[in-house]
Amino acid sequence: MLASTDDSLSAMAPLPAPEPARLLETTASLDARKLRFEVNRLELPMGVEGSFGVIRHPGASLAVPVLADGRVVVLRQYRFAVATRLLEFPAGTLDPGESPLSTMQRELQEEAGYSASRWDSLGAMLPCPGYSDEVIHLFLARDLTPLVERPPGDDDEDLEVVLLEPAALDAALAGGDEYLDGKSVTAWFRAKQLLGI
Amino acid sequence: MLASTDDSLSAMAPLPAPEPARLLETTASLDARKLRFEVNRLELPMGVEGSFGVIRHPGASLAVPVLADGRVVVLRQYRFAVATRLLEFPAGTLDPGESPLSTMQRELQEEAGYSASRWDSLGAMLPCPGYSDEVIHLFLARDLTPLVERPPGDDDEDLEVVLLEPAALDAALAGGDEYLDGKSVTAWFRAKQLLGI
Numbered sequence: 001m002l003a004s005t006d007d008s009l010s011a012m013a014p015l016p017a018p019e020p021a022r023l024l025e026t027t028a029s030l031d032a033r034k035l036r037f038e039v040n041r042l043e044l045p046m047g048v049e050g051s052f053g054v055i056r057h058p059g060a061s062l063a064v065p066v067l068a069d070g071r072v073v074v075l076r077q078y079r080f081a082v083a084t085r086l087l088e089f090p091a092g093t094l095d096p097g098e099s100p101l102s103t104m105q106r107e108l109q110e111e112a113g114y115s116a117s118r119w120d121s122l123g124a125m126l127p128c129p130g131y132s133d134e135v136i137h138l139f140l141a142r143d144l145t146p147l148v149e150r151p152p153g154d155d156d157e158d159l160e161v162v163l164l165e166p167a168a169l170d171a172a173l174a175g176g177d178e179y180l181d182g183k184s185v186t187a188w189f190r191a192k193q194l195l196g197i
Numbered sequence: 198m199l200a201s202t203d204d205s206l207s208a209m210a211p212l213p214a215p216e217p218a219r220l221l222e223t224t225a226s227l228d229a230r231k232l233r234f235e236v237n238r239l240e241l242p243m244g245v246e247g248s249f250g251v252i253r254h255p256g257a258s259l260a261v262p263v264l265a266d267g268r269v270v271v272l273r274q275y276r277f278a279v280a281t282r283l284l285e286f287p288a289g290t291l292d293p294g295e296s297p298l299s300t301m302q303r304e305l306q307e308e309a310g311y312s313a314s315r316w317d318s319l320g321a322m323l324p325c326p327g328y329s330d331e332v333i334h335l336f337l338a339r340d341l342t343p344l345v346e347r348p349p350g351d352d353d354e355d356l357e358v359v360l361l362e363p364a365a366l367d368a369a370l371a372g373g374d375e376y377l378d379g380k381s382v383t384a385w386f387r388a389k390q391l392l393g394i
Contacts, residue, residue, distance in 0.1 A: 015376055021277040030227050030234055032250025035328060037227055037234035042277055046355040053229025054278045055252065055328065079326040080218040080239055081251045086326055125377035128325045129276040129283055131232060131252065138377075158243040174390045179212055180322035180335075182379035189386045193371045 015124065019045055027051065034058055034093055057134035061104035062091035062183050063141040064122070064191040065114055071163045073112050073144070074184075078158035082179070087162070087172060089184045091136070100137035108141060110153035112161055116141035122190035127183055138187045140194060166197055212321065216242055224248065231255055231290055254331035258301035259288035259380050260338040261319070261388040262311055268360045270309050270341070271381075275355035279376070284359070284369060286381045288333070297334035305338060307350035309358055313338035319387035324380055335384045337391060363394055 022043040029038045036056040043049050065073035078085050092107035094100065101119060108114055122138035164172070172178050173185060219240040226235045233253040240246050262270035272285050289304035291297065298316060305311055319335035361369070369375050370382060 015374065016281050018280040019275070019282065020280040028227050030225050030236060030250070032236045032248065035250045037250065037252075039227060039229045044277060044353060044355060045275060046353075048353045050353055051229065052277060053227070053232045053234065055234075078216070078242060079323075080241055080249060081328055081330050082323050082326045082332070083215040083217040083330075084213050085216065086323065088326075121373075123373050123377055125379050125382070126276075126279050126283065127379045128329060128331070129279045129285075129376075129378060131278055132325060132329075133278050133280075134325070135279070135376075136379075156241060156243075156245045156247055158241065170390070173387070176318075176320050177212065179326075179332075180320055180383050180387070181326060182322050182324045182333075182383050185322070185386050186377050186379050186382040189382050190370070190377070193367070 021045065024049070053131060055128070055132035055134065057093075057132055058096070059094045059100070059135045059137070060091055061094065061100045061107065061137045061139065062089050062187050063104045063108055063116070063119075063139040064089050064187050065108060065112060065116060065141040065144055066191070066195070067144055067163070071165055072169060072188075073114060074162045074164050074169065075111060075159045076162055084179065086181045087169075087178055087184065088181045089187055091183065101139070104137070104139050104141070107153075109147060110151050111157070111159065113147050113150040114141075114144045115147060116144050118142040120194060122187055122194065125183060125186045136183050138183075138190060140191050166192075218242065221246070250328060252325070252329035252331065254290075254329055255293070256291045256297070256332050256334070257288055258291065258297045258304065258334045258336065259286050259384050260301045260305055260313070260316075260336040261286050261384050262305060262309060262313060262338040262341055263388070263392070264341055264360070268362055269366060269385075270311060271359045271361050271366065272308060272356045273359055281376065283378045284366075284375055284381065285378045286384055288380065298336070301334070301336050301338070304350075306344060307348050308354070308356065310344050310347040311338075311341045312344060313341050315339040317391060319384055319391065322380060322383045333380050335380075335387060337388050363389075 024041040120140040221238040317337040
C-alpha cells in the first residue's frame with residue numbers, strides 16, 4: 001500500500017482528528033530563528049486550566065536513504081543542544097511554502113550528496129509531543145544517485161556521511177555507546193517494517 | 198550484558214565524550230514549569246558563531262512494561278502541544294535529585310498502575326537534539342504487579358491504560374493511522390532488540 005515512485009506518494013490512513021486545548025492567553029513568547037517559544041494559559045479538554053510552555057516549529061522531514069547494495073546513508077552530525085555528535089539520518093526543517101517531500105529532496109542532496117528517484121512515506125512522527133508541536137515527515141529514499149558536486153547547505157552544519165550495513169546500524173543502536181536519536185530510530189523502525197528486514 | 202534485577206542496572210558502554218559549544222552570551226530566556234527556553238549566542242566547535250534557541254530540560258525516564266503473557270502496557274495520552282491523543286509508553290520528568298530509575302518506578306505506578314521487580318536499561322535517547330538538551334532514560338520493566346489502588350499522578354494528566362500484543366503494537370505503528378511518538382517507538386525498537394522479538 002505504501003509503495004510508490006517519483007513524487008506520487010500513496011496516501012496513508014487518516015491520523016486522529018485534532019482535539020485542541022483552548023488558548024486563554026499567551027503570557028510570554030521568544031523567537032529564535034525558525035523557533036518560537038510561547039508560555040500559554042490553556043484550558044485542557046479534561047477541563048483543567050494551567051500555564052504551559054510550548055515550542056512552535058514549522059515542521060521537518062527525514063529520509064532513510066538505502067543504497068542498491070542494502071547499505072544505509074547515515075550522518076555523524078554535531079548537535080550543540082546536547083554537546084555531542086549523533087548518528088542521524090538526513091533531515092531538515094521545512095522552508096515556508098515547501099512541501100515535506102521537496103524539503104527532503106533538497107536536504108538529501110545538501111546533507112548527504114545523493115538524489116533519489118523512489119520515495120515512500122513512513123508516516124509522521126512527533127519528536128517531543130510534551131512541549132513541541134513539531135511534526136517530522138518520514139520517508140524511505142531509494143534508487144539513489146551520488147551527486148558529482150554536493151550543493152551548499154547551512155553554514156553551521158557540521159557533519160560527515162557514513163555508509164552502514166543494516167546489521168551494523170542495529171548493533172550501534174543496541175550497543176549503548178551511542179545516544180539514540182529519536183527521529184532516526186523511529187524512522188529506521190518504520191523502514192525495517194516496510195522493507196521486511 | 199544488560200540483564201539485571203532490582204535497582205542494580207548493568208553498566209552500558211560509555212557514551213561519546215561531550216563537546217560543548219562555547220557560550221558567548223544568553224540574550225533572552227523564559228521559564229515555564231520545569232522548562233527553560235534560552236536564546237544563546239554560541240561559538241560552535243567548527244568555529245561558526247550564531248544565535249540559537251534551546252530548551253533546557255531536567256531529563257526524563259520511560260519504561261516499556263511487559264506482562265508475563267507478553268502483552269505491553271501502553272497509554273493513550275492527550276498532548277496539548279500536538280492537540281491529539283498518542284499511544285505512548287509510561288514516562289515522566291525527573292524531579293530534582295531523583296534518579297532516572299526512581300522516577301520511572303514512581304511514574305509506572307502513577308500512570309499505569311503497576312509496580313515492577315525486574316528492570317533493564319535500554320539506553321539513553323535524545324528526543325529533539327536540534328533544540329532541546331532533554332535526555333530520556335529508557336527501561337524495560339518486567340515481573341509486573343498490578344496495584345490495588347493507583348497513587349495520584351499529576352492533575353493535568355489525561356490518559357487511559359491499554360494492553361496490547363506486540364504484533365498489535367507493531368501493526369498500529371505501521372498502519373499510518375497513529376502519529377509515531379518518537380520516544381515510544383525508540384524504546385520499543387530497543388525492547389524488541391533486547392527481547393529478541
